[in-house]
Amino acid sequence: MTFDIRFWGVRGSIAAPGPDTQLVGGNTSSVEVVCGQRRILLDAGTGLRRLGDELLKSGPVDVTLLLSHHHWDHIQGLPFFVPLYLPTTRLHVVGPAAERCTMHDVLEHQMTSPVFPVRLDQVPCQLTTQEVSPGARFDLGDVHVRVAKLNHPGGSLAYRIDYQGKSVVYATDTEHYSCVDPMLCSLAEGADVLIYDSQYTPAEYRGEIGPSKVGWGHSTYEDGAALAQAAGVGRYVLFHHDPKRSDDQVLELETRARGLFRASVAAREGMHIALGSVGEAAA
Numbered sequence: 001m002t003f004d005i006r007f008w009g010v011r012g013s014i015a016a017p018g019p020d021t022q023l024v025g026g027n028t029s030s031v032e033v034v035c036g037q038r039r040i041l042l043d044a045g046t047g048l049r050r051l052g053d054e055l056l057k058s059g060p061v062d063v064t065l066l067l068s069h070h071h072w073d074h075i076q077g078l079p080f081f082v083p084l085y086l087p088t089t090r091l092h093v094v095g096p097a098a099e100r101c102t103m104h105d106v107l108e109h110q111m112t113s114p115v116f117p118v119r120l121d122q123v124p125c126q127l128t129t130q131e132v133s134p135g136a137r138f139d140l141g142d143v144h145v146r147v148a149k150l151n152h153p154g155g156s157l158a159y160r161i162d163y164q165g166k167s168v169v170y171a172t173d174t175e176h177y178s179c180v181d182p183m184l185c186s187l188a189e190g191a192d193v194l195i196y197d198s199q200y201t202p203a204e205y206r207g208e209i210g211p212s213k214v215g216w217g218h219s220t221y222e223d224g225a226a227l228a229q230a231a232g233v234g235r236y237v238l239f240h241h242d243p244k245r246s247d248d249q250v251l252e253l254e255t256r257a258r259g260l261f262r263a264s265v266a267a268r269e270g271m272h273i274a275l276g277s278v279g280e281a282a283a
């Protein structure tokens with residue numbers, strides 16, 4: 001049984017390449033989940049570009065893309081996803097509607113002159129879109145997906161993917177409550193892996209360092225660890241690192257998170273978590 005999770009972009013807000021981010025990586029949100037024959041991509045941040053190039057090495061691309069929301073750092077990789085420009089590609093995009101337009105409209109807007117030279121309606125791939133709302137459940141073959149609401153300006157969706165008794169929850173761009181978010185705790189209950197927005201330190205969040213981040217729609221490793229504990233997950237992955245956070249600082253937050261929830265790891269580009277029945281391992 002194959003259940004593989006690979007990280008292609010782990011940064012929040014804006015891509016942050018440079019000498020201080022080489023270990024963790026500078027690309028924005030892009031995660032690949034392979035369940036048996038089914039390939040699911042989580043968000044379309046700048047990490048999607050390299051992922052697309054890699055997919056093309058194995059022939060025609062047939063993927064489902066689950067979008068959390070429409071902020072730039074989660075959709076900007078799509079115009080640079082080379083499989084988009086091939087008629088053999090099947091791309092099914094699932095995500096929320098925007099406040100004043102459809103999800104398809106949002107994707108079209110970022111591929112419009114003068115900001116991009118190719119229009120979305122000109123791409124030759126077999127593109128389909130499906131809007132979902134919090135509480136939705138749907139199947140992709142024998143993979144089961146559940147959707148929940150997150151707390152973020154303009155809205156954001158969390159996804160839980162279940163396949164053959166294993167599960168991953170992707171919950172980024174969300175702000176914690178003063179207690180553990182009961183809806184998210186229910187979604188993540190017993191999951192093997194929880195990928196969670198851990199952009200700020202508690203001091204940054206409270207405004208002890210820089211302006212207060214209350215209401216900005218992001219969370220901390222402290223609240224991620226509390227959620228992981230309450231939901232009884234197998235592993236907590238700190239995700240959506242602040243663009244200003246250096247490699248050393250991310251590793252420091254990973255250490256602090258481990259002090260609160262032992263099975264914590266900071267997401268890095270290239271990290272692979274295998275949940276398959278043959279030799280579960282993380283690298």
Ligand SMILES: [Zn+2]
Binds near residue numbers: 074
């Ligand atoms: Zn984001």
Ligand SMILES: [Zn+2]
Binds near residue numbers: 069152173
């Ligand atoms: Zn966002």
